[in-house]
Amino acid sequence: MSEEKRSYRKKITSHGLVYLGDRELEISVRNLSISGLLAELTNDSADFDIKTVFQLIKVSPTIDIYLPEMHLAGEAEVVRADMVEDHIHLALEFRNISYDVDNLLYKRKAYRKNLTAPGQIIFNSKKYHFNTRNVSVDGLMILVEENIDVVEGTITIFDFKQLQIRGKIKVVWVDHGDTGKSTLIGLQYIEMKKEQVKGIPCFVHETKE
Secondary structure (H helix, E strand, C coil), rough: CCCCCCCCCCCEEEEEEEECCEEEEEEEEECCCEEEEEEEEEECCCCCCHHHHHHHHHHCCEEEEEEEEHEEEEEEEEEEEEECCCCEEEEEEEEECCCCCCHHHHHHHCCEEEEECCEEEEEEEEEEEEEEECCCCCCCEECCCCCCCCCCCCEEEEECCCCCCEEEEEEEEEECCCCCEEEEEEECCCCCCCCHHCCCCCCCCCCCC
């Protein structure tokens, strides 16, 4: 691609996190454009080298990213990985990004990953099939294509094979929408540690007292 056709890249100094290989890794942003950025991994880890990066992005080049100073979070694709002066550099293209995550992360405390995948949940002794809308280390947002009579505070059981998690979960909020033909539900894990939710970063936004 010619220099004229590339998006303008601004050199900046900023920091953030990427989620790669089920690990949250610190990055330093070298430059930024409207379509992506160049990041340098800053973690000192002997077991995480460029060969490991190549293996991971070969399986899945899409990773989660969080840049608190830019109020940006979401997904990006690793389009290039290089070693530059003993540091790993990642060229990232934005794929599914939210550009204003201040309120999002302050209210929810943890990053929510947009993810659509099927699962099952029990309400009123009946099994319902759902599709997730987003997932975090704290809970799920699910859509059931039926009108379910369920109240906030209900504790039930669920099974979500995509992340290999199952167990107790609590209904935090319920929305039947305008048509009343489906039910959108916010759920919070019960008796489950964040470390058990593999494949989803925490990216916790620390609030100041």
